[in-house]
Each structure stands twice: as structure tokens, then as C-alpha cells.
Amino acid sequence: MVRVVSVAISEKKGMKKTPVQEAVLVEGFGIEGDAHGGKWHRQVSLLAEESINKMKAMGLDVSFGSFAENISTEGLELNKLPIGTLLKLGEDVLLSVSQIGKECHTRCAIYHQAGDCVMPKEGIFAYVLRGGTIKSGDSIEILDGLTAAVMTVSDKGSKGERIDTAGPKIQVLLAELGICTVETTTVPDDIEDIQNVLKDWINSGHDLIVTTGGTGLSKRDVTPEATLPLIEKQVPGIMEAVRYHTGKITDRAYLTRGMAGVAKDSLIINLPGSEKAVEESLEVISKFLVHGLDTLKGKAKDCGRK
Structure with a gap:
């Protein structure tokens, strides 16, 4: 099943995010109350649960939000999606993939602890094309566009x-x-x-x-x-x-x-x-x-x- 398994936010950039029961996504901005929201191309970040589990297998004490990702997913190879892929989350939310991975200019605590980090390689970012509320368990659908x-x-x-x-x-x-x-x-x-x-x-x-x-x-x-x-x-x-x-x-x-x-x-x-x-x-x-x-x-x- 392809679904959302966690939604997390943080009030400040550069820190791990805290899982919440549900979140409101605002069109053209990002997640309400999240520090990474704004009029730019990395409004929402996504990372697969499968990627997080890789780090757990290395002995790291990590969980949802540890890599500063907003949305953790299950059953989807996020880093294989083309730029512009349309993702429908739940009943209303529509995202458009805007970036695959990122360049880390400074090494985070996760990298220093494990010698590696999955977010720069396997995480993705997206625009919010249509807002709404999402929560853990919501379905994810790739739409034709x-x-x-x-x-x-x-x-x-x-x-x-x-x-x-x-x-x-x-x-x-x-x-x-x-x-x-x-x-x-x-x-x-x-x-x-x-x-x-x-x-x-x-x-x-x-x-x-x-x-x-x-x-x-x-x-x-x-x-x-x-x-x-x-x-x-x-x-x-x-x-x-x-x-x-x-x-x-x-x-x-x-x-x-x-x-x-x-x-x-x-x-x-x-x-x-x-x-x-x-x-x-x-x-x-x-x-x-x-x-x-x-x-x-x-x-x-x-x-x-x-």
C-alpha cells in the first residue's frame, strides 16, 4: 500500500521535526506552522519509511522527523519520481515534485553519527499545488498530468x-x-x-x-x-x-x-x-x-x- 505513515513539523529550520496527528497544507506555501514553508520550490519534504529503516539497520536511534522530513511515506520509491510528478495525498492535497535530493553544505548530526545520511540522496521536495489536511494513513496516488x-x-x-x-x-x-x-x-x-x-x-x-x-x-x-x-x-x-x-x-x-x-x-x-x-x-x-x-x-x- 502506498500511504502516508507520518507527518512532522518544526518551528525552526535546522532541527529535527516532531510528528503531529494531522497537518494543514497551504497552497503555494507548505505546511501551516512549519519553518520550511514559503514561496520557494522546497515547500514540503518527503522521505520514505524504507529509507529511515536503512539508517535504523545501521544502529541509529532515528524515527519519523529525524531527517527534517515533513512527510514519511510507505511503498513509494520517491527518488525515482521525475520532477513535476503529481502526488495526491488523501482526499484533497496535490503536490508537484520539485527537487530530488539536496546538497548538504554542512554535515548534520546524523551524518557524523553514521558516516552517511539518506535525506540528500533519497529525500524529495515538492510544491503544494492544492491544499488540505493530511494525516498518517492517508493514501498517496500518482496522477497523470x-x-x-x-x-x-x-x-x-x-x-x-x-x-x-x-x-x-x-x-x-x-x-x-x-x-x-x-x-x-x-x-x-x-x-x-x-x-x-x-x-x-x-x-x-x-x-x-x-x-x-x-x-x-x-x-x-x-x-x-x-x-x-x-x-x-x-x-x-x-x-x-x-x-x-x-x-x-x-x-x-x-x-x-x-x-x-x-x-x-x-x-x-x-x-x-x-x-x-x-x-x-x-x-x-x-x-x-x-x-x-x-x-x-x-x-x-x-x-x-x-
Whole structure:
């Protein structure tokens, strides 16, 4: 059975959490009364009971909340879930997985005691998309939702000479919208390489395909040229909105040549290559992206204004 086995909170960060009988999750925030709640991507933390039991088997005196996790689960390999996976807890609560594991900058007491810790490797974090009350024993269900594939276009990135931060940022921002990233890749700035991946993803039927990089004016920037022949319907308003709004931040935004359009059942969007640029771009697009995808899938009731 896949279920919640414990819910825990703490009033301060950096300390173990205390199990409670039930907790109220607040949309866009986290757990009411918990120090880790806030307008960020790690609103709620989850760790499997199976992971906690590993540490117990090492002789550690640990229990629910010892690893500062909010929700302990049973029957689910949390760290195998894609970013953006939708989890329904109990009757009402809806979470979207936003991060798998974490980097520990300082070693906690558990690490010093055992020489290892499961939370950085096997714990996950999530946004609260829909709030409600949860308690031990509540069921957990993985829901079907919108899917995405994210491609980073970079000569240096494809050779391992540059660390990609834009692609992972896109995954996190899409998760905030409840969109699950099921495939990612990095390719060089080459039309054939870009198109080969795009064709595969289009045929796979991903709802959304986002590229980052290769939209500028240099000779190697060819992402729009690779995308255009595959598009059946252009959706110029998407990037027009991005250029208009981000152009208020920097006039260099007007030099990006990214485009958007539909190919079969997929919406393709070309974004610039920097982390800051994709964050600013998706802030604009997020206002209408889900409605556009629902329209493409035939789920939207009405395209008119409310």
C-alpha cells in the first residue's frame, strides 16, 4: 500500500521535526506552522519509511522527523519520481515534485553519527499545488498530468565543458505549474542533432517541449532554424509576450530569436540559454501556458475571457 505513515513539523529550520496527528497544507506555501514553508520550490519534504529503516539497520536511534522530513511515506520509491510528478495525498492535497535530493553544505548530526545520511540522496521536495489536511494513513496516488521534455542546446554543454543550469531551472519552474519533465538531454548547436531529438520527442507525444540555448545571433545559434521545419502551426504570441515583458528588464531580450509552435500534439518553445533568461521568460509564459496545453489536448472549455 502506498500511504502516508507520518507527518512532522518544526518551528525552526535546522532541527529535527516532531510528528503531529494531522497537518494543514497551504497552497503555494507548505505546511501551516512549519519553518520550511514559503514561496520557494522546497515547500514540503518527503522521505520514505524504507529509507529511515536503512539508517535504523545501521544502529541509529532515528524515527519519523529525524531527517527534517515533513512527510514519511510507505511503498513509494520517491527518488525515482521525475520532477513535476503529481502526488495526491488523501482526499484533497496535490503536490508537484520539485527537487530530488539536496546538497548538504554542512554535515548534520546524523551524518557524523553514521558516516552517511539518506535525506540528500533519497529525500524529495515538492510544491503544494492544492491544499488540505493530511494525516498518517492517508493514501498517496500518482496522477497523470501534463508532460514535458527539456533540451539544452550547447556545444560546450554537450562536451561536458559547461555546467547547465538553465535546463534544471526549467524543470523546477514547470513543476510549479504541475508539469512533469519526463525527458532531458543536451545536444550541440547543430541543426541535425537538434531535429533528431525533436522528432523523437514529437513522436513520443510529449505535451510540451522546451529548448534552451541557440536563439541568439552568433553563427552557431540555429535552434529556431532547426525547429521551424517541424512546426505545423506557429504560435508567435508566446515569444512576442516574452520579448515584450523581458525587454523591460533588458533591451537585449529583443535580440533573442526563439519561436513557438505546435507539432502534432506537442507545443514547442525555444527559450534563451541563461538561467536568468529562462526564469524571466517562464514567469511570463506561466500565466497562460497550462491553458494553452489544455486547449491543445482538447481539455479547455473556453478560450474566451472570464
